[in-house]
Amino acid sequence: MTGRCRRAGRRHLAALVAAAALAVVPGAPQAEYGDVVLNKRSDQEGMRPVIFPHWFHRIRFRCAVCHFELGFKMRVGANDVLMSDIIDGKFCGMCHNGSIAWGPDRCDLCHSGLPGQKSRIVGGHGTKGPGRW
Ligand code: HEC
Numbered sequence: 001m002t003g004r005c006r007r008a009g010r011r012h013l014a015a016l017v018a019a020a021a022l023a024v025v026p027g028a029p030q031a032e033y034g035d036v037v038l039n040k041r042s043d044q045e046g047m048r049p050v051i052f053p054h055w056f057h058r059i060r061f062r063c064a065v066c067h068f069e070l071g072f073k074m075r076v077g078a079n080d081v082l083m084s085d086i087i088d089g090k091f092c093g094m095c096h097n098g099s100i101a102w103g104p105d106r107c108d109l110c111h112s113g114l115p116g117q118k119s120r121i122v123g124g125h126g127t128k129g130p131g132r133w
């Protein structure tokens with residue numbers, strides 16, 4: 001009886017260890033830093049890719065503002081952001097509306113990436129900011 005209990009206990013412990021390992025999502029902490037390249041359509045439509053300085057925004061706003069209220073999924077390339085949505089005040093446009101932050105007419109401040117880049121996140125503390133790459 002005791003033997004079975006101990007074996008069950010060990011199995012339980014193993015399951016706990018496995019669960020703890022899964023809880024550490026690789027790459028997640030670094031995502032707070034760095035710049036996100038958004039280029040689902042920009043290049044195709046003749047605009048430079050968008051460089052979104054994640055860290056710059058993250059130190060000013062809570063995660064939930066963007067990843068819950070604004071509906072930005074927490075995965076690079078997972079969001080279908082259209083320029084018309086931004087002008088309608090969705091996604092980036094909730095703040096980049098000329099009152100909370102400068103407005104959607106400042107094309108080059110967002111479309112600042114070098115052409116031909118894939119959507120991705122580039123890590124590192126701090127942001128390179130618009131126009132640097
Ligand atoms: C101002 C808006 C904003 C804030 C605030 C913000 N994020 Fe993000 N986050 C984004 C956008 C935009 C993306 C890129 C989504 C895409 O490429 O479609 C992103 C991407 C991510 C990703 C995906 C990275 C990857 O490698 O796929 C993670 C993880 C993430 N954010 C975590 C966080 C956490 C944690 C916080 C708070 C500490 C936070 N974000 C705050 C807008 C924001």
Ligand code: HEC
Pocket residue numbers: 050051052053056057060061065066070091092093094095096100101102109110127129130
């Ligand atoms: C929750 C509000 C909010 C959202 C959402 C948001 N921004 Fe911003 N953003 C700001 C504020 C505030 C500033 C600072 C404006 C200033 O300095 O006048 C800023 C500044 C910037 C800058 C300039 C950074 C620098 O180094 O000066 C870029 C580029 C930028 N945003 C791009 C984006 C893009 C692209 C999106 C959507 C993917 C987005 N932002 C979504 C609030 C927001």
Ligand code: HEC
Pocket residue numbers: 038039040041042043045047049050081082083084086092093096103104105106107108109110111
């Ligand atoms: C606040 C940041 C921001 C500003 C300012 C901005 N854009 Fe965008 N734009 C985006 C984001 C984010 C996307 C989605 C990028 C992607 O996935 O390719 C986008 C996508 C686009 C696209 C792709 C096709 C479409 O309709 O979505 C075009 C074209 C475009 N923008 C043109 C412009 C022009 C022209 C201006 C200036 C009048 C401008 N943008 C200003 C953030 C911005």
